Amino acid sequence: MADHPLITHKLTVMRDQRTPSPVFRQLTEELVTLLAYEATRNVRVTPVEIQTPVTSTIGVRIGDPRPLVVPILRAGLGMLDGMVKLLPSAEVGFLGMARNEETLEPTTYAERLPEDLSDRECFVLDPMLATGGSLGAAMDFLFRRGAKDVTAICLLAAPEGVAAIEKQVEGRDVTLVLGALDERLNEKGYIVPGLGDAGDRLYGTV
Ligand code: PRP
Ligand code: URA
Numbered sequence: 001m002a003d004h005p006l007i008t009h010k011l012t013v014m015r016d017q018r019t020p021s022p023v024f025r026q027l028t029e030e031l032v033t034l035l036a037y038e039a040t041r042n043v044r045v046t047p048v049e050i051q052t053p054v055t056s057t058i059g060v061r062i063g064d065p066r067p068l069v070v071p072i073l074r075a076g077l078g079m080l081d082g083m084v085k086l087l088p089s090a091e092v093g094f095l096g097m098a099r100n101e102e103t104l105e106p107t108t109y110a111e112r113l114p115e116d117l118s119d120r121e122c123f124v125l126d127p128m129l130a131t132g133g134s135l136g137a138a139m140d141f142l143f144r145r146g147a148k149d150v151t152a153i154c155l156l157a158a159p160e161g162v163a164a165i166e167k168q169v170e171g172r173d174v175t176l177v178l179g180a181l182d183e184r185l186n187e188k189g190y191i192v193p194g195l196g197d198a199g200d201r202l203y204g205t206v
Contacts, residue, residue, distance in 0.1 A: 001178045002038050007031060011155065011179055015195045024201050025078055028127065028155070031179055032082035035153050036123075039177040040087060043067065044121055063089030065119050072097050072126040072138055073110060075198040079125040079153065090123070095141060097134045104189045106134040111141065118146035127198040129157035129178070130191050132164030139169060148173055155179040155198075158191045 010027045013019055019027075044067075045060035066089050071080045073096040084090055096110030114120070122142050129135055135152055142150055150173070152165075157178045165176065182191045195201065 001181055002035055004034065007034055007179050010034075011195075014155070014201075015193060017196065019201075021201065021204065028078040028202065029082035031155055032079040032125065032153060033086055035155075035177050035179055036083050036086045039123060039151050039153050039175070043087075062087065066091045067121045067123060068093055068114065068117065069123045069125065070095055070113065070138065070142070072124065072134055074203055075127050076125040078198075078202040079127060079155075083123065083125060083153070087123070095138050097137060099130075099134060099189075101188070104131050104133060106137050108137060108141075113141060113145060116146055117142055118148065120147060120149075122147045122150045124150060124152040126152065127155040128191060128194075129154040129161040129165070129176070130185055130189055131158075132161035132168070135161070135165055136168045139165070139174065143172065151175040151177060153177045156191050156194060157181050158183075158185045160185050 010031050014024055014027050043062055045062055046064045047058050048061045049056055050059055067087055069083050069087065069090045070093045071077050073094060080092065093113035094110060095108065097106045097108050099106050124135065124138050126135055139150055159181065162176065182194055184192050186192050
């Protein structure tokens, strides 16, 4: 869990129900940039030799093979720009998922991912980890295509969702990077205290 006053401050504004969509969107992008810094701490790099104006030296380059960023639509889309600003060499895949608000089960309505992920570092973006159903289904897609190394970035998580993911991915190389770990889920499967419905707050009720 990223623990930093900048993150807590931005999350506090996002949690406030009076915060309008444009500010909520802006803060989502800013927050993902801060969390991405932590999430990419061990990103794969290739040594490269370069010439400075003074001498030759060895540096590193990210992007061989290109990392894959996968936002879970809709709400994860709000995190994409912030992530690719920090990781411009990344390729982007898409998963569209909607949680049935009665059963809390996710259904997948869109999928566009590379066929073979066996050599790719994957970064999944979803602001909310509630029951873990959506993120768990996204991880299944990635593992079925051979992914070995998956990092998920979520702005808020419930302990129930974290436990569900830990159980599902036991023995796999999975990292969860969280802006905050909240108290619990309520009877409707919403994170408490949470911030409400992230997709609706980003894009409106459709
Ligand atoms: C929200 C959120 C996650 C999911 C979390 O999406 O963005 O994807 O719910 O809940 P879970 O952990 O219980 O699966 P939603 O299904 O509301 O779709 P949206 O992004 O289009 O609003
Ligand atoms: N999805 C959201 O957008 N918010 C929650 O609190 C739970 C699921």
